Amino acid sequence: MTRRLLLVGAGHAHLEVLRQLKEEPINNVDICLISPSDYQYYSGMFSGFTEGIYTREETRVNIRKLAKETGVHFIKKMAEKILPSHHKLICMDGSVYPFDVISFDIGSKSLPEEFCETVARSIKPNYHFIDHIQEIRQTSQPLIVGGGAAGTELALSIQAYKEKHRLQGQVRLVTSETILPQSPSWVSSKMKTLLLKKGIQVWENERVKEVGDHYIKTDFGNKIRHTGVLWLGGALSDPIFQRSKVEVDNKGFAMVRSTLQFEEYDYIFGAGDCVTLSEYPELPKSGVYAVKQGPILFENLKNYMTDQPLIDYSPQKTALYILSTGRKKGFLIYGPLVNHSHRAWKVKNKIDLEFMEKYK
Ligand SMILES: Cc1cc2nc3c(=O)[nH]c(=O)nc-3n(C[C@H](O)[C@H](O)[C@H](O)COP(=O)(O)OP(=O)(O)OC[C@H]3O[C@@H](n4cnc5c(N)ncnc54)[C@H](O)[C@@H]3O)c2cc1C
Incomplete structure (x- = not known):
């Protein structure tokens, strides 16, 4: 049957x-x-x-x-x-x-229920990604909510796009914790320094509590102007x-x-x-x-x-993350190891192309 x-x-x-x-x-x-x-x-x-x-x-x-x-x-x-x-x-x-x-x-x-009726956008489910990113990267003050791997990577990529196309403006990033909160503190501060060096404005340890059409308000009392909000505040x-x-x-x-x-x-x-x-x-x-x-x-x-015994999944102890930081440079994190280089981006590019090749 x-x-x-x-x-x-x-x-x-x-x-x-x-x-x-x-x-x-x-x-x-x-x-x-x-x-x-x-x-x-x-x-x-x-x-x-x-x-x-x-x-x-x-x-x-x-x-x-x-x-x-x-x-x-x-x-x-x-x-x-x-x-x-x-x-x-x-x-x-x-x-x-x-x-x-x-x-x-x-x-x-990624977008909390209370902000669904606002201008804030989420890229989940992930087929929304292309449309939202194409729209927001053209605007002058895009604001990213979330300072984890996804938020920092997309902030840097939008900034790189702007530089490449000589578009005016600056990316803003607001996060309720520190940048890369799951990494050791020196890795977080290295990434924060990089964001600032690229011209991205960063607000750490501030939770967004209100999203207006042209500004957001944080629980710290800051009112930050924006031309679009992309919410990447965690799963x-x-x-x-x-x-x-x-x-x-x-x-x-x-x-x-x-x-x-x-x-x-x-x-x-x-x-x-x-x-x-x-x-x-x-x-x-x-x-x-x-x-x-x-x-x-x-x-x-x-x-x-087929009535056969099942096997167990056990996760690897350390996972490799390589965040693209713009202009084909990558920020590699593997446990306590960090490397920011063109070589790291090349490794990421190879892994990603090989992954996609399997399903095309
Ligand atoms: C910008 C960005 C960069 C990231 N980079 C990395 C990275 O470099 N490395 C890494 O490990 N992680 C990264 N992540 C995290 C990673 O995207 C997620 O952890 C990963 O996509 C989860 O995979 P998944 O298979 O669980 O689901 P997804 O890849 O999200 O796929 C879910 C699927 O389910 C479908 N779906 C959703 N809801 C329903 C429903 N109700 N009914 C039917 N279908 C549905 C969706 O359309 C989609 O096809 C990144 C995330 C972002 C946002």
Whole structure:
């Protein structure tokens, strides 16, 4: 009898599942991919696109095409709720999809609910990225909220774009913590020095509490003018898991075991930003982990559907981050090691191009 596997979201881990399915199909399983766009945009190349190094095509994977080549049905929809014990998924348009096994790789959100009706923009889901960045990089005082890896990288890339095209203005960055708060303090101050040297204005330890059409206000009492706000203030969960009453952490991310199965349901799997591992609750929400979970997720979906034992995922102790800082220079962070050079950018460029090559 044919069973149905639903893949929800075309994030990093599901791209790998699709790629492996092409090489190793699972017999008697009907597979559907549900995602709201024909394309999956790769965040590793967002900085390069912003600065004008990569084209739109280079930055994205055509998932409709990839699904077709893999024999997977592509359904262009947004999932809204799971009815776990009924084995059903409900989409935003009210359509219902029954499943035997389901897997989530839907990423995270970044814009808090209270700012959704303001001029602040989020690049999540990530197919919004191109339009928002093309608009904001042309304006004279774009303001980035968030001083983590994504916020600093995009601030530097927009500034580099402005320099390259001799556009007037200056990027502004406001963050509720320090710059790169998860790194050692000397790494944070090195990055802050770089931002200032590039002409970016920085406000640290100030939380945005109001977003107006032309200014933001912080809890420190500062009123900062802007010509557009891009919100990159850290990963927030999609409400789908709370809505579905599955077990979540205190931020609403679905709790999974090391086999990437949901805590209470063996037939619901999840990977990437949208889940929190019970054994590693502090693991950062970043693409490097979603990528590494891909092969384990494929193996476990296949094994679960063929009654084979599942394997465990355990994250690497140290992850490599290379942030593009403009003009093809990279800021490499690996544990306590930091290197800011053209060579670091070349390594990043190679990793990113090789990643995309696998799914084209
Ligand atoms: C500017 C920027 C730069 C970054 N650079 C790096 C980096 O260099 N290295 C790194 O490790 N991390 C980086 N990150 C973080 C990284 O982007 C995320 O951690 C990563 O994308 C998470 O991958 P994912 O597979 O969980 O989900 P995503 O890549 O976000 O993919 C989620 C998918 O699910 C779909 N989707 C969303 N909601 C639904 C729904 N309700 N129903 C169906 N489908 C849905 C989306 O359309 C998308 O296809 C960066 C982030 C930003 C913003």
